[in-house]
Amino acid sequence: MDGVVQLQRQLLDYTALLFQEGFLNDQFTQLQQLQDETNPDFVVEVVSLFFEDSERLLNELANTLDQQSIDFRKVDSHVHQLKGSSSSIGAQRVQNVCIAFRNFCDAQNTEGCLKCLQQVKNEYSLVKNKLETLFKLEQQILAAGGSIPM
Amino acid sequence: MAEKANRTHPVSFESPPSPTEPMGSHLRRVFNRISGFVSPWGRNQAPHGRRIFHREVQQEEFQYPSNSCLSSYYSVFVARLAIMVMLAILIGLLTILTWHFTRIYTTKSINSLAYGLRYELLQRPILRMWNILNSTVEITTAQVKLSEYVIKRYSKPTTQAQQVELYEVMMDVTWALFASRKALNAITINYRNGFVQAFHRDHRSNNTFYIFSDLTNYSISGSYNSNTLSSHQGWNDQSIHSNISAIWYHVPLDPVSGERIGKPKAIPPDDQINIAGLSQVPDGVASWHVAVSKYTDSPLLSAALPVWDPSNQSIVAVVGVTTALYSVGQLMKELVEVHSGHIYLTSQEGYLLATSTNAPLLTNSSTGPKLMMAIDSEDRVIRQGAEWLQRTYGYKFPPSHVVHVENAKLGHEHYYIDSFFLNLKRLPMVGVIIIPRKYIMGKVEERALKTLIILISASLCILVIGCVCILILTNGVSKEMKLRAELISHLDARRRAEASSNYKSQFLANMSHELRTPMAAVIGLLDILICDDCLTNEQYATVTQIRKCSTALLRLLNNILDISKVESGKLVLEDAEFDLGRELEGLVDMFSVQCINHNVETVLDLSDDMPKLVRGDSARVVQIFANLISNSIKFTTSGHIILRGWCENSNAYGNSGKFPLNQKASRSALKAKFKQHRNHAKRACKKNNKMILWFEVDDTGCGIDPSKWESVFESFEQADPSTTRTHGGTGLGLCIVRTLVNKMGGEIKVVKKNSPGTIMQLYLLLNTPIEGAGQHCQLEFGEHSLVVLLALSGSMGRLIMSQWLRRNGVFTWEASEWNELTQILGQLFRARSSVPNGGLVMQCLPSEPLKTEAPNIQDTRASVFVIIVDIGLLDWSTDIWREQLNFLDKYHGKARFAWILNHDTSNFIKMELRRKGHLLMVNKPLYKSKVVHILEAVIKGRDLEMQGKNVNGLKSTRIEGDLHESLEIDSTHFEEVASSDDSDRSEMGSHKSVNAYHFAGKQKDRIKKPCPSQYQTANSCLVEFTQVYSTENNLRTEDPHQIRPNSHDAGNEGHKLMCNKSTSPLTGAECENCRCQEQHLISTCPKEHGNSYSGKTVNGQKSLEGLRILLAEDTPVLQRVATIMLEKMGATVIAVGDGLQAVDALKCMPGAEESRGKCLLQDGRTRCQTQIRDSLPYDLILMDCQMPKMDGYEATKTIRKSEEGTSLHIPIVALTAHAMSSDEAKCLEVGMDAYLTKPIDYRLMVSTILSLTKRMA
DSSP states (O other): OHHHHHHHHHHHHHHHHHHHTTSBOHHHHHHHHHOOSSSTTHHHHHHHHHHHHHHHHHHHHHHHHHSSSOOHHHHHHHHHHHHHHHHHHTBHHHHHHHHHHHHHHHTTOHHHHHHHHHHHHHHHHHHHHHHHHHHHHHHHHHHTTOOOOO | OHHHHHHHHHHHHHSOSTTHHHHHHHHHHHHHHHHHHHHHHHHHTSOOOSTTHHHHHHHHHHHHHHHHHHHHHHHHHHHHHHHHHHHHHHHHHHHHHHHHHHHHHHHHHHHHHHHHHHHHHHHHHHHHHHHHHHHHHHHHHHHHHHHHHHHHHTOSOOSHHHHHHHHHHHHHHHHHHHHHOTTEEEEEEEETTSOEEEEEEETTTTEEEEEEEOGGGOOSSSHHHHOOSGGGGGSSHHHHHHGGGSOEEEEEEOTTTOOBOSOOEEEOTTSSOOOOOGGGOTTSSOEEEEEOOSSOSSOEEEEEEEEEOTTSSSEEEEEEEEEETHHHHHHHHHHHHHSOSEEEEEETTSBEEEESSOSOSEEEETTEEEEOBGGGOSSHHHHHHHHHHHHHHTTOOOGGGOEEEEEEEETTEEEEEEEEEEEETTEEEEEEEEEEHHHHHHHHHHHHHHHHHHHHHHHHHHHHHHHHHHHHHHHHHHHHHHHHHHHHHHHHHHHHHHHHHHHHHHHHHHHHHHHHHHHHHHHHHHHHHHHOTTOOHHHHHHHHHHHHHHHHHHHHHHHHHHHHHHHTTOOOOOOEEEEHHHHHHHHHHHHHHHHHHHTEEEEEEEOTTSOSEEEEOHHHHHHHHHHHHHHHHHHOSSEEEEEEEEEEEGGGGGGGGGOOSOHHHHHHHHHHHHHHTHHHHHHHHHHSOEEEEEEEEEEOSSOOOGGGTTGGGSTTOOSSTTHHHHHOOOSOHHHHHHHHHHHTTOEEEEEOOSSSSEEEEEEEEEEOOTTTTTOOOOOOOGGGTEEEEEEOSOHHHHHHHHHHHHHTTOEEEEESSHHHHHHHHHHHHHHHHHOSSSOOOOTTOSSOOOGGGGGGGGGGGTSEEEEEEEGGGSOOSSTHHHHHHHHHHTTTTTEEEEEEEOTTOOHHHHHHHHHTTOOEEEESSOOHHHHHHHHHHHHHHHHHHHTTOOOOHHHHHHHHHHHHHHHHHHHHHHHHHHHHHSTTHHHHSOHHHHHHHHHHHHHSOOEEOOOOSHHHHTTOSEEOOOTTTHHHHHHHTTSTTOOOOHHHHHHHHTTTOOOOSOOSOOOTTHHHHHHHHHHHHHHHOGGGTTTTOOTTOSTTTTTTTTOEEEEEOOSHHHHHHHHHHHHHTTOEEEEESSHHHHHHHGGGHHHHHHHHHHHHHHSOHHHHHHHHHHHSSOSEEEEESSOSSSOHHHHHHHHHHHHTTSSOOOOEEEEESOOOHHHHHHHHHTTOOEEEESSOOHHHHHHHHHHHHHHHO
16 A cells, blocks of 8 residues: 555656646646546547647658648648647647747748757657656556545 | 849940930949949848848848839939930931031032033133134135135236235235234245245234245245145245245334334244244145244144145145134133132143133243143142142043032132033143132031031030920929839838738737736636635735736736737727726726835825716726826835826817916816806717816826926836836836827826926827716715814825815815824814804814804704724824724714725724724725715715614614625726726636626626625625616515615615615624525526636536537547537537538538428427527537638638528637637637637636527527
């Protein structure tokens, strides 16, 4: 039982750290609040949706930006979607980079866009790692028979 | 363009030289322009980064106009140049043509004339020559005939005597011929035998001689017979010369009679004349030759004819006639004297025969005079002419020797040279006439030259004038072109500026989104906190303050956005009705908190004639005063800030120009005037509902230097550079104010103030609603004979308040500190008790001599004493305040107390006051409406007393409670109005207030639940009763708990008081009851159930039960989140991926429509509507704006189009990631009903959905 308590504390600390470091924001809390008995895996579901969506978008972005003549409108809509989905799960840092990305996109600045794409990928992999760790912790707790503290 | 300019160069160089001078300067300018033109071109292409973008834009803005100006300048210049060149060419052609024709034709005609003249001139000497020749020939022939005749008579002379006789006869005959012809020079007869007879006339000496040879040497016979044709050779010159030995005699004769007048003198044989010999007539025909003689200086023409013997077989003698050509020369001279020029005749070989000059024709050589060649003539012209002819033609004269040369240059002059050939047998002659060209053509050429010069100068003049005209004419055009170019460049600059301002607004959109989201969160959380019951009072006050400040901060953010709006000219003022007084009171309430900390008194002084309701943009009006007051507070460390307001109706508008600086006097004058004509003014306002409202903000701060009175209203301008350091601020505030004031048709300025400080004076032109214009606060306290003791620490506020009260018929005393208060109280009540009927003269009052009003004091028994005490007057440092309260308690029965609390007055003190029965409490600052409330409460209390009803403490508690609440409501209401009037209300307002707003808009009902303290929770469920809403009010009265005493109601009806709906006596015990009642109320009114949403309520959980919502969202994450959110609240969600699917999903609607039609037929309308609602596939659509295939805007348009003609209207809520109001406007424009921003705030979403679906229901 001690282990569970420790894991629970670890989870809380980790979550707090994520908030503190700005990886996540209130939106994530809202997601968590939405999770209940009817949707027990809601957060994981949404976040994995986010992962799929983001990976697809990032690939498309990379492809689009790789071309000779860049279709900035396409890039813009992709970034917009990415921004929307990241803001929906509360991945704040991805969202912030997306904002900068869109600005470069509006200015048709290829260099800036590429730089931002790199940043977005970076942030995305960071937040993905963090969230995966978080879910792993949660699963460990559940496996240990404990409940996830909110 | 540079090329174009370059191309003009060759053109301008090719153009006629006449406009060279202006052209030169033009060219120089063109070159300058071009060189200046190339350099910025290079500069423009300098690589630039994003960071210097703004500067670059500016640079471009500066350069661009000059470039386009240049281009237009060049085009104008080129056009001008082209026109000038064409003009020049035209005029040049005209000139040349004119000159050519005039000259050519004159020259031609004159030349033909001249030719005729020359021909004539030459013809005449030649004719003379011909005459001479002819006469010579005639004479010769005559002589020959005579000789033949004579010789025939004396043929075969055999004797000497016969011979002599023959010679005598011959001499006589010959003399007769000779004498008849004066022109003859000589006649000679050379006989065969060598005898010679001759007459000679010397023209110089006019002597005539007879010359004969000595007969002795001649044989008479012999020679005649033997002289045959074959022996012609023998008759040669030798025969004469052989007679050299013969003696020649020379006898002078009388020229008339022929008598010998002298002795014969012997002379050498050929001394005087040529004797024509046989050699000259070898073939027996007449011969001619030109000879020279010693005695004449002109050549002689000799003709010789043989005299045949009768048998005509042999020549017996030769007759020679010599004529001087002198007369020809004479004629030529005569001719030349009339017509200048030179004429000469030459033989074919070139020997001069006659000239028109006096130059000698013969040369004296050693062998005697000889004929001269024309080229050797002493006369210069003749020599040169002959030389010229020889040079030109040599000896190859054209056939017939006719030469006509019109322009031969001899020496330095031009001459006409014409030659004619006179072909005489054996003596061909050539006549040459040389006439100076000047003589014939001189005048003509001079004229032609003059004409040419005149023509050229005239055309130059025309050209110059034409150029000037073109310049003048095109100048206007070029000016217009320049203006147009400038306009174009300005437009372009504007376009650029707009583009850059687009970046700015994009930036602001992002900014506002990023900034307002956290602010909305802060405010929302604060609202939750405020609704929390477990807060202590201090915490509550703090949180409220935070809430206020957050709202202010949010407003500031919006203001910054608005400024950019104003600057871009996009600000549109709202035109909504609002309560000006209340807005300003709220403002002063807000600032007074700040001011109390600063030890500054905030006073609101609005005149009574101010309209209650005005139309305008309340938020902007509040913004104006908020900026002004905050500005004043910044610079005022002690003293007061007064916000004055008064009204000037449009009729008095003309006076506003000379608005006196001495505002106090004028204002009171104005006030008096308005007071007198209040009713009149009211009518005027009704007629013309534009009103000029004057305001001034008067502070006692550091003041502004008069030189800066204008500039403080500029952006980023501060009166003192150190301001930012000490006070902070951006210098934008007053700029905003001025912009807004100007926008509202007003003006703002700083006016002079005698005492230290600043007065900002402004007026606004506001509409007053016609029905509301007359709703002035009609106060009639005079009849109640109220006496008010103002014990306030702030002197200014007290003064103003007492003045106002006195004007309204209320007697006032003033006290500024505790001691004064006790003194006045003592005097007042002692006087009253000691002199019940006596007139109390109030000389004890330090500030206000009220002697005139003293008689009224007689009535004091009937009057009501109201003592308004500032809580700051009490001594809080120790426990003395309890003593002081106890002291005041003594007067409790005699007077009513109203307490002015500070915002930080602790709850304990409030409770203590309440415990003591002091229930009238208002917060600082004190302004009119608060006093009105106090007084009304007092009057009401007294009325109740007088009516003898069961008056107990609770009653007054209630009243005061009401009062308190109403005042509370005042402040909250203010916030609400402020927030709801704000342009971005959905973002900035708290969830709760937005909630409230939505329902307020639809149901005209305002439910507020501010629960500031335990006590007040009892009064929690407040409904604001205004006149308008009184009908809604009745709904509530169903509630069995809510009993309204009619009397009270009636008492309140006349005034615009708020009334607590739970009018039943409220005690602490009933608090719970009231709560239940509230719950009950909520449960009985399920429709409003959701409206009374609060953060912690359980009711909100399933608030969307039964709703079917179509969610159109392409991002899977968002789709999922939103779905879960909505489902959690009980809604059924159908999610689609794009707008097209959303439209398709709605396609099943027509079926529903049909059922609706049936419904309509069958049932009543109302029931049917509800059924339709059930039959509709969806209750609401949540629509993402940016989606693939078909975006939200398009989808909405399609849906709305399909709804056309039906009464259906499915609510569509937009979901967008942008937070600019322009996006909102776009959403609403395409037909959406509401607007939510991402990330979805689920409370906001629920409230929005509810409001929309409820409206449908």
